[in-house]
Amino acid sequence: MNSKLPQVGATIFTVMSRMAAEHGAINLSQGYPDFDCPRRLRELVSERLNGGCNQYPPMAGVMELRQRIAEKVAAHYGFSPDPESEITVTSGATEGVFDAVQAVVHPGDGVIMFDPAYDCYEPAVQLAGGHAVRLPLTLPDYAIDWDLVARNINSRTRLIMINNPHNPCGSILSPADLDHLAELIRGRQIYVLSDEVYEHMVFDGLGHASVIGHDELRASSFAIFSFGKTYHATGWKLAYCVAPPALTEEFRKVHQFVTFTSSSFVQYAIADFMAECPEHARELPRFYQRKRDLFCELLAPSRFSFTPSGGTYFQLADYAAISDLPDQEFVNWLTREIGVAAIPLSPFYRTPSGARHVRFCFCKEDATLERAAEILCRL
């Protein structure tokens, strides 16, 4: 078989979650909560399921939901997108990323992304016939080197993919970063795909710098958000893309032939919940900051070294004081022999940095974090 994606195997999340299950390890690898989504949201889902919302919803998503999204985006980022022409509901952010890439990347186009890069980015570019230009984030804080970006932009560059807050690093972009980006693409036909699925997990009182809140960038950007992250319901695979009308039009041409639309009753239920509980998203940074602080406090006596995560529900940790193993071997050992699963960073690189860093996920019950930290502190 002449594979179109020869380098792609099972994702590292599948591999590590499977290994965790096989060895009965505490799973701090894949990013999903071990607690349930809000009870009221589940009630609304069953009301809508039993209330006849079971046929094809509109291709772009149910209008009630798009209206709630517009209100929420306006409340958080000061710009109200038009639900008719600027918001599209997708089956997860993964679909949104894929659709946006297919919408603008032509064969031979260059797409700049930053290593470590979330694993669905490069395959989407390859399937569009583009080539990924993977630039390293700079250590120690996994920041973007904008001079390096400037040096890598050329006439074939079509798209720049950013992920803010950043998985797996937990780093965040500042308004100054967005200004740099805007400056670099000014006057060029270069688009931005901004993966902001962790928009409500930004800590220490810093606001989330969304491209939607940036007047200039907004005009060239696809911004991707995920209900799965915000409502603790990763299994529902529901997300949305905000983009200006011309980009949305192209985005929807792809979306309508990838999934056409997403589960109707879940869309209605989330719209109901957003109207009833708008404070849920506002409270999320505090909710997850408390978990980050707890995990960091519990891990402080260990031999891992780390800087508390700036955003997401992931904490990077440097294990150089514990082991010389490369990161994949270290997490295999940690999962099989020690009983805690984590994610290595090397699968997110084209050329691994060699840093001894692993990612722990802290969107877990306090008791889970306490048990895991107790084990990790014995190393």
Ligand SMILES: Cc1ncc(COP(=O)(O)O)c(C=O)c1O
């Ligand atoms: C950075 C990033 N982008 C996209 C996704 C995919 O989100 P979804 O489950 O909504 O497809 C994830 C999920 O972990 C993610 O971490």
